[in-house]
Amino acid sequence: MRGEQVPHMRPDWALIHRQGPPRFWFPFLAFFCRLYGAGVGIRQWGYQCGLMKRESLPGAVVSIGNLTAGGTGKTPAVLFLASWAAESGYRVAVLSRGYGGKYGPEVLVVSDGTHLTASPRESGDEPYLLAKRLQNVPVLVSRKRYQAGWYAHEKLGCDFFILDDGFQHVGLERDLDLVLIDSESPFGNGYLLPLGPLREPVDHLSRADACVLTRFKDPSSGDGTLSALKKRFPGKHFFCANHVPEKVVFPGSGKELEPEHLKGKRVVAFAGIAKPDTFRLTLETLGADLAGFRSFRDHYSFRPEDIRSLITFKQSVGAGYLLTTEKDWVRIASIGPEISEIGYLSIRFSLIKDEDAFFRMIRERAEAKIKSE
DSSP: OOOEEOOOOSOOHHHHHHHOOOGGGHHHHHHHHHHHHHHHHHHHHHHHTTSSOOBOOSSEEEEEEESBSSOSOHHHHHHHHHHHHHHTTOOEEEEEOOTTOOOOSSSEEEEOSSSBOSOHHHHOHHHHHHHHHOSSOOEEEOSSHHHHHHHHHHHHOOOEEEEETOTTOTTBOOSEEEEEEESSSSSTTSOBTTTSSBSSOGGGGGGOSEEEEESOOOHHHHHHHHHHHHHHSTTOEEEEEEEEEEEEEETTTTEEEOGGGGTTOEEEEEEOSSOHHHHHHHHHHTTOEEEEEEEOOTTOOOOHHHHHHHHHHHHHTTOSEEEEEHHHHHHHTTSOGGGGGEEEEEEEEEESSOHHHHHHHHHHHHHHHHHTO
């Protein structure tokens, strides 16, 4: 059951980027789309011709990025790779841009691998979530990830660097470029920002070493996307992955439930992520009786009145649970006592097959770089 949609006022950019804008918006967005595309092309040309210099770090650098504006599941993928690398004996650091963070220094250490040393407001919600979940893996944010990498190397002894959202960060050399593609909506309506979701043209996937199709739930549709990409980019490595519900967590009470517990339960939910509908669909797939769902813009800064309104709505429809995403929880955790009624659904990244080949590819690139220094 989809349930009643809690009203909200904002452009539905996910729908616009999937189907196209209203007719009267098209000329305006198309103009800026062309400007954006010209800027992307000039920047790429500058690096290819050597007019702009690429910098390198003393260790293996693996980038996890995407071609579209959010919604491919980078954060679970970074958690997945960083955990494997740390368990494999590498001295790992995650380097992030810290989107939305209010940090002042050139390099902010969100975690030194042992202790959290920054707030989500300072670092941005995604780096904070990574730092909170990862053990023995430093997380650093900087507008210049080259500086963050050198800091991690000199101060924390790191030699394996994961660039969070690094595909467009072409000014830093990398040993492996992994690009995530949403198998359900790989390139939206096919236009560049702001008319579509693309951050650069699809042909630029030729720069990637490997692509991972995420949310690969339905082979009937996912296989079609995979076949088309293999035909367009012959010889490139392709992997398939899914985002699997892990547990339902209620931080206020310390209670944790299996995702299957939501089956038949009346739930109100909300999300402020790039593709909030993916969260709604996950809850419906788990069998939750969704009495209401509210979408907020990506990285939305929740206010106490937002939370109180959601709690009031939950009570008015007789729902047993008020749920959000783990990324959203990071931004509301400090709001106040109201949050004691809220839980979040945690998600893990899982390769569907060829996991050994995936990690072998990464290990070979990392070892080659580390041994060459």
